[in-house]
Amino acid sequence: MNKEIFMDLLQAREFKAVRSILNVMNAVDIAALMSELEDKELALAFRLIPKTKAADVFANMNNSMQSYLVEIFTEKELKELLDELFLDDTVDLLEDLPANLVTRILEAVDQEKRTKINTLLNYPEDSAGSVMTTEYVDLKKTDTVRQALSHIKRTGIHKETIYTCYVLEHRRLLGIVSAKDLMTMDDDLTMEELMETEIISVSTHTDQEEVAKLFSKYDLLAIPVLDQDDLMVGIVTFDDAMDVIEEETTEDMALMGAVTPSEKGYFEASVFEHAKNRIVWLLVLMISATFTGMIITKYENAFAAVPLLVSFIPMLMDTGGNCGSQSSTLIIRGLALDEFEFKDIFRIMFKEFRVSLLVGAFLALANGLRIFLMYKDISLAIVVSLSLVATIIISKLIGCTLPLFAKKFHFDPAIMAAPLITTIVDTCSVMIYFQIATMIFHLSV
Amino acid sequence: MNKEIFMDLLQAREFKAVRSILNVMNAVDIAALMSELEDKELALAFRLIPKTKAADVFANMNNSMQSYLVEIFTEKELKELLDELFLDDTVDLLEDLPANLVTRILEAVDQEKRTKINTLLNYPEDSAGSVMTTEYVDLKKTDTVRQALSHIKRTGIHKETIYTCYVLEHRRLLGIVSAKDLMTMDDDLTMEELMETEIISVSTHTDQEEVAKLFSKYDLLAIPVLDQDDLMVGIVTFDDAMDVIEEETTEDMALMGAVTPSEKGYFEASVFEHAKNRIVWLLVLMISATFTGMIITKYENAFAAVPLLVSFIPMLMDTGGNCGSQSSTLIIRGLALDEFEFKDIFRIMFKEFRVSLLVGAFLALANGLRIFLMYKDISLAIVVSLSLVATIIISKLIGCTLPLFAKKFHFDPAIMAAPLITTIVDTCSVMIYFQIATMIFHLSV
Numbered sequence: 001m002n003k004e005i006f007m008d009l010l011q012a013r014e015f016k017a018v019r020s021i022l023n024v025m026n027a028v029d030i031a032a033l034m035s036e037l038e039d040k041e042l043a044l045a046f047r048l049i050p051k052t053k054a055a056d057v058f059a060n061m062n063n064s065m066q067s068y069l070v071e072i073f074t075e076k077e078l079k080e081l082l083d084e085l086f087l088d089d090t091v092d093l094l095e096d097l098p099a100n101l102v103t104r105i106l107e108a109v110d111q112e113k114r115t116k117i118n119t120l121l122n123y124p125e126d127s128a129g130s131v132m133t134t135e136y137v138d139l140k141k142t143d144t145v146r147q148a149l150s151h152i153k154r155t156g157i158h159k160e161t162i163y164t165c166y167v168l169e170h171r172r173l174l175g176i177v178s179a180k181d182l183m184t185m186d187d188d189l190t191m192e193e194l195m196e197t198e199i200i201s202v203s204t205h206t207d208q209e210e211v212a213k214l215f216s217k218y219d220l221l222a223i224p225v226l227d228q229d230d231l232m233v234g235i236v237t238f239d240d241a242m243d244v245i246e247e248e249t250t251e252d253m254a255l256m257g258a259v260t261p262s263e264k265g266y267f268e269a270s271v272f273e274h275a276k277n278r279i280v281w282l283l284v285l286m287i288s289a290t291f292t293g294m295i296i297t298k299y300e301n302a303f304a305a306v307p308l309l310v311s312f313i314p315m316l317m318d319t320g321g322n323c324g325s326q327s328s329t330l331i332i333r334g335l336a337l338d339e340f341e342f343k344d345i346f347r348i349m350f351k352e353f354r355v356s357l358l359v360g361a362f363l364a365l366a367n368g369l370r371i372f373l374m375y376k377d378i379s380l381a382i383v384v385s386l387s388l389v390a391t392i393i394i395s396k397l398i399g400c401t402l403p404l405f406a407k408k409f410h411f412d413p414a415i416m417a418a419p420l421i422t423t424i425v426d427t428c429s430v431m432i433y434f435q436i437a438t439m440i441f442h443l444s445v
Numbered sequence: 446m447n448k449e450i451f452m453d454l455l456q457a458r459e460f461k462a463v464r465s466i467l468n469v470m471n472a473v474d475i476a477a478l479m480s481e482l483e484d485k486e487l488a489l490a491f492r493l494i495p496k497t498k499a500a501d502v503f504a505n506m507n508n509s510m511q512s513y514l515v516e517i518f519t520e521k522e523l524k525e526l527l528d529e530l531f532l533d534d535t536v537d538l539l540e541d542l543p544a545n546l547v548t549r550i551l552e553a554v555d556q557e558k559r560t561k562i563n564t565l566l567n568y569p570e571d572s573a574g575s576v577m578t579t580e581y582v583d584l585k586k587t588d589t590v591r592q593a594l595s596h597i598k599r600t601g602i603h604k605e606t607i608y609t610c611y612v613l614e615h616r617r618l619l620g621i622v623s624a625k626d627l628m629t630m631d632d633d634l635t636m637e638e639l640m641e642t643e644i645i646s647v648s649t650h651t652d653q654e655e656v657a658k659l660f661s662k663y664d665l666l667a668i669p670v671l672d673q674d675d676l677m678v679g680i681v682t683f684d685d686a687m688d689v690i691e692e693e694t695t696e697d698m699a700l701m702g703a704v705t706p707s708e709k710g711y712f713e714a715s716v717f718e719h720a721k722n723r724i725v726w727l728l729v730l731m732i733s734a735t736f737t738g739m740i741i742t743k744y745e746n747a748f749a750a751v752p753l754l755v756s757f758i759p760m761l762m763d764t765g766g767n768c769g770s771q772s773s774t775l776i777i778r779g780l781a782l783d784e785f786e787f788k789d790i791f792r793i794m795f796k797e798f799r800v801s802l803l804v805g806a807f808l809a810l811a812n813g814l815r816i817f818l819m820y821k822d823i824s825l826a827i828v829v830s831l832s833l834v835a836t837i838i839i840s841k842l843i844g845c846t847l848p849l850f851a852k853k854f855h856f857d858p859a860i861m862a863a864p865l866i867t868t869i870v871d872t873c874s875v876m877i878y879f880q881i882a883t884m885i886f887h888l889s890v
Contacts, residue, residue, distance in 0.1 A: 024643045028663050149628065157629045163608055179624055183594065184602040198469045216691060218473050219684035221666075238683065239664035245687075246661060249694050250778055256701070257774025257863065258767050266779045271796060275803035278771050282764060282808060289763040290815075293756035300752050307745050310755055311738035314871055317759060318734040319727060321766075322703050322864045326723050329702025333695055334711045351716060358720035363727060370735075418702065418863040419767045426759055 003036055010037075010045055022049050031060035039068055047077075055084030062268075063096045070101045078108045086160045087113070088133035088240065091120045095130075128211050129204030131244070132225045132234035137165040141174055141192040148182055148191060161237050164222040167191045171231040173199060173224055201226050204233060208244045213338065215241035252336065256329070256417035258285065281419065288423045292317075292430050299434040302443045308375070309437055312384050313430065319363065320391040320429040321422030327352055327399030328421045332413045335403060342408045348400050356396040360389035383437045390436070391429040398425060448481055455482075455490055464493050472498055476505035484513055492522075500529030507713075508541045515546045523553045531605045532558070533578035533685065536565045573656050574649030576689070577670045577679035582610040586619055586637040590627055593636060597627075606682050609667040612636045616676040618644060618669055646671050649678060653689045658783065660686035697781065701774070701862035703730065726864065733868045737762075737875050744879040747888045753820065754882055757829050758875065764808065765836040765874040766867030772797055772844030773866045777858045780848060787853045793845050801841040805834035828882045835881070836874040843870060 009017045022030060022045075030049065034042055034057070046069060049057055058066065058081060070078065070093075082090060082105065090109075094102050094117065106114055116134055123129025137159055139148050148165065156162040163179040175195025185194060201224045202211050214223060215238055222235045251261040258281040262269055269277075296303075296313070303309045331348065334340055340348065368385035372378060399421050403413035437443065454462045467475060467490075475494065479487055479502070491514060494502055503511065503526060515523065515538075527535060527550065535554075539547050539562065551559055561579055568574025582604055584593050593610065601607040608624040620640025630639060646669045647656050659668060660683055667680045696706040703726040707714055714722075741748075741758070748754045776793065779785050785793065813830035817823060844866050848858035882888065 026641075026643055026645070026663065152628050156625070162625055162628060179628065180601070180607055183597050183607060183624065183628070196471075198471055200471070216687045218471065219687070242661045242664070242687070242690075245690065246782070250782070253698070253701075253774055253778045256698075257770050259771045259775060265784055266775055267785070267792070267796075271799040271803065274796070274800045275807075278768075278800070279804055279807055281771075282767055282804065283811065285767050286760055286764050286808060286812065289760040292759035292763075296759065297753065297756040300755075303755065304749070304752065307749065308742065310745075310748065310758075311742040313755075313758060314737035314741070314762065314875065315731055315734040317762065318737075318868055318871065319731050321867065322727055322730050323723075325702050325864060326704045326726075329698055330704060330711055333698045337691070337695070339710055340712070347712070351712075351719070354716040355719045355723070358716065359724055359727065362720075362724055363731060366728065367731065419770060422766065422867070423763055426763065430759065 003033060006033060007037075007041075010041055015048060018045065019048050019050075022053070027053055027056035028060050030057045031065075035062060035065060043069065043072055051080070051084075055081055055086075055089075059085060059089040059092075066093055067097055067101060070097065070104060075108065078104065082109050082113075086133055087116060087120065087135055088131060088160070088237075091117060091130070094121060123204055126208045127204060128202045128206040128208060128223075128225050128236055129234075131208055131211070131240050132204075132236045133160050134234040135159045136222070136224075136235045137162050138168045138232075139165050139177065139191050141167050141169060141190065141195070143167075143191045144187065145182055145185055145189050145194070146187040148177070152179075152182075161222050161235070164220075164235070166224060166232060166235075167195045168232060173201065173226065173230075173232045175199065176224070199224065202236070203228070209248050211236055212241045212244040212248065216245070248336075252332070252412070252414040255412060255414035256332065256419075258282070258417075258419035285419055285423050289426065292423075292426045295427060295430050295434070299438070302434055302438055302441070305443055306380075306437070306441060308380065309383075309434075312387075313433070315367075316384075316387055316391055316429045316433055317422075317426045319388065320395040320425040321418070323356065323359065323392045324395035324399035324421035324425040325418035327396045328403050328416055328418070331400050331403040332417060335407050335413045342404050345401065345404050348404070349397060352396040352400045353393065356393045359396075360392040363392065364388045379440055383433075383440050387429070387433040387436050390432045391425070394428050394432070395421075395425045398428070448478060451478060452482075452486075455486055460493060463490065464495075467494050467498070472501035473505050475502045476510075480507060480510060487513065488517055496525070496529075500526055500531075500534075504530060504534040504537075511538055512542055512546060515542065515549065520553065523549065527554050527558075531578055532561060532565065532580055533576060533605070533682075536562060536575070539566060568649055571653045572649060573647045573651040573653060573668075573670050573681055574679075576653055576656070576685050577649075577681045578605050579679045580604045581667070581669075581680045582607050583613045583677075584610050584622065584636050586612050586614060586635065586640070588612075588636045589632065590630055590634050590639070591632040593622070593627055597624075606667050606680070609665075609680070611669060611677060611680075612640045613677060618646065618671065618675075618677045620644065621669070644669065647681070648673070654693050656681055657686045657689040657693065661690070693781075697777070697857070697859040700857060700859035701777065701864075703727070703862075703864035730864055730868045734871065737868075737871045740872065740875050740879070744883070747879055747883055747886070750888055751825075751882070751886060753825065754828075754879075757832075758878070760812075761829075761832055761836055761874045761878055762867075762871045764833065765840040765870040766863070768801065768804065768837045769840035769844035769866040769870040770863035772841045773848050773861055773863070776845050776848040777862060780852050780858045787849050790846065790849050793849070794842060797841040797845045798838065801838045804841075805837040808837065809833045824885055828878075828885050832874070832878040832881050835877045836870070839873050839877070840866075840870045843873070 006021060034045055037045060042065060094105060135158065137152055137156055152162055165177045166173055167175040167177060175197045176199055177191055177195050181194050200214060200218055204225055204227055211223060222237050224232055225234045225236060227233045254261040260277040260280060262277055364385035367388055368381040371384055372381040402416040406413045406416045451466060479490055482490060487510060539550060580603065582597055582601055597607055610622045611618055612620045612622060620642045621644055622636055622640050626639050645659060645663055649670055649672050656668060667682050669677055670679045670681060672678045699706040705722040705725060707722055809830035812833055813826040816829055817826040847861040851858045851861045
């Protein structure tokens with residue numbers, strides 16, 4: 001849909017045309033289109049969306065648009081919206097609204113829904129409980145396929161997903177039946193005969209990242225959430241899992257780039273917020289880089305005697321940093337994908353050690369040859385090459401172990417990425433370099 | 446399931462017990478369990494899996510297990526497996542098998558399936574055509590809900606997903622009906638009345654990454670694939686989309702850590718392969734770091750006169766590198782999420798410029814103060830602080846623009862991450878530093 005045409009029609013108050021456009025567009029695209037409107041136009045346009053689609057569009061809007069709409073809605077409009085909105089989307093909305101609007105919403109829903117919302121709001125942030133919905137299809141084990149289908153026809157329309165159905169007995173989960181089974185199996189089979197009893201479930205307190213991993217591992221559409229008494233309280237659906245995966249990847253990448261993760265988009269966050277999210281890391285890293293500087297100062301005599309030594313510092317520091325980043329990146333990603341765990345540390349170290357020997361030998365040779373040809377100085381070539389091999393071995397070992405230790409001690413392994421590793425490795429490489437140089441050139445410190 | 450118990454039962458030839466365990470476990474876990482078995486045990490265990498589950502387990506196995514099984518299977522076993530295997534999984538399998546086994550498989554399927562497989566194999570790698578399946582539910586626009594449901598009951602069982610149904614007329618896609626609609630709407634409504642006509646589709650040549658993005662944007666379960674004549678040829682299902690997202694993220698992270706991406710897992714790849722995937726980048730970066738070294742050599746007189754200057758090189762280089770990485774990481778991630786595009790470059794540069802002023806001022810102040818207090822040298826403090834501000838501004842501008850240019854020229858923006866940015870920024874920071882130093886200390890070069 002062309003934005004300009006839509007705006008023009010809206011401003012010309014061509015409601016019929018606007019309505020028919022909104023009628024065929026899907027909710028995600030309508031929300032994106034509306035994000036470009038002024039507040040007043042937004043309210044007008046929102047009221048022209050077909051009733052059946054309005055809640056879905058609302059759920060796809062950003063926070064400031066939602067706040068504005070909740071604020072200007074009449075009581076009746078708000079009630080209509082909340083009736084259509086899935087419970088998990090309502091909770092998402094409440095988590096980000098200012099307090100006065102939260103009160104408005106809680107007053108607009110009935111007692112039963114209010115209780116459910118309050119329960120959901122009480123689960124820890126980023127837990128399965130906080131992202132789940134309590135609307136799902138429940139069946140009895142004695143139901144036949146025919147009965148199940150007619151039960152769904154009567155009650156299913158307001159459930160977020162009806163493709164995975166849950167066979168319950170006194171709120172205890174006995175088994176899972178897919179809509180595919182219901183649609184393709186014999187009408188007289190009972191749920192007890194059909195249901196899958198090896199159930200993959202999570203608890204209300206399971207971290208959302210763990211939940212999301214189960215989705216991609218088992219290709220699930222929904223996962224049941226059980227409370228501490230093993231009673232079923234809700235489901236997490238695959239669209240929420242996809243959002244979580246995206247969110248967690250963004251967070252990991254920010255950390256790996258030495259930025260404090262933020263939930264706001266790039267343009268959404270102000271210049272001041274951006275600066276705040278970056279200064280802390282820069283400060284920490286700057287201070288540790290200062291140590292590297294101090295070590296260099298200690299060897300002032302060395303580079304006074306052989307000034308050329310200084311010119312290899314950037315190459316050694318960078319190569320060390322890059323080698324360390326390579327290892328830490330692979331380990332961080334492997335940990336995120338559950339490819340290995342802490343107990344594999346020795347296997348990993350041994351592998352990285354062998355890789356670093358190969359890489360080190362190759363780079364040292366290339367570099368040593370270059371230095372010898374350029375400066376005709378065999379000692380210098382040997383000093384730089386030896387330092388390079390040692391730096392590469394140490395960088396790779398530091399790069400692969402630190403993320404594993406972070407994981408072991410329940411930190412996010414992503415903090416042990418390029419920036420931090422680089423700074424740590426810098427100090428090591430400069431120390432190794434000058435140590436080797438003073439030895440080979442017989443310099444005094 | 447406890448691995449040891451399973452092994453013991455298998456070795457003791459307790460087939461009944463093994464079979465009943467395999468009966469309740471799900472396909473993903475069985476595949477994981479089997480990956481720990483020796484070849485011979487693997488063949489034995491695989492034959493004990495219930496027929497209905499065997500193809501699903503097979504699809505979840507790694508390549509070497511699949512190759513082994515295809516090789517030892519009898520003609521009959523192979524036929525049975527291929528009958529149950531979804532077409533997209535069959536194509537995945539063929540793409541990774543040695544040629545003699547490919548021939549074996551193509552001979553085992555019937556003419557019709559062979560033609561379909563060959564068509565799928567001919568689509569470009571990583572295109573929608575290569576990941577799609579040709580098995581989907583098609584309906585006619587005159588079908589009623591009742592007719593549609595009975596059509597699905599007859600034919601649906603072998604379709605990979607039946608949750609999104611396609612209304613076709615002469616293979617042209619008229620609209621989409623969800624299984625939810627079929628299960629909850631009135632039995633006498635026709636597909637024409639029910640169907641969604643604003644269709645999100647892709648072409649056979651669309652890149653799989655673009656396809657995956659549509660899934661998370663619109664929370665889709667399946668997406669129809671059209672050929673060049675706009676005729677429907679298949680669907681991509683959400684489980685494939687999730688795999689693609691995971692694969693692409695892994696690839697991006699590897700690139701951002703200066704590693705050539707590989708499809709093999711960490712332990713799966715040999716030491717030699719690991720070394721090969723890392724050396725190229727290290728070599729390129731090492732050569733460019735050598736330039737930084739040469740620039741330093743040019744200013745030999747400067748640090749001969751003021752040796753302390755050398756000790757601030759690591760801090761400036763690291764801070765510049767980190768600032769650049771911060772910006773490039775945010776931009777790379779934003780591009781991956783379609784948060785912005787090349788045309789936003791000036792808006793982004795302006796934002797990064799303001800952020801760098803704030804960050805620069807803060808860090809320069811902290812650093813200048815420290816240097817002044819430690820060395821009581823106001824000129825030195827000014828030189829380092831000014832260099833720091835200039836470095837930070839330039840790093841952030843380089844860091845934010847390079848990924849945008851990469852995208853513009855159809856490279857993967859992820860290559861413009863920490864390692865490359867760091868090396869480029871290093872050269873700049875050292876140049877700026879010595880330029881300012883020679884000016885303020887009135888040194889001759």
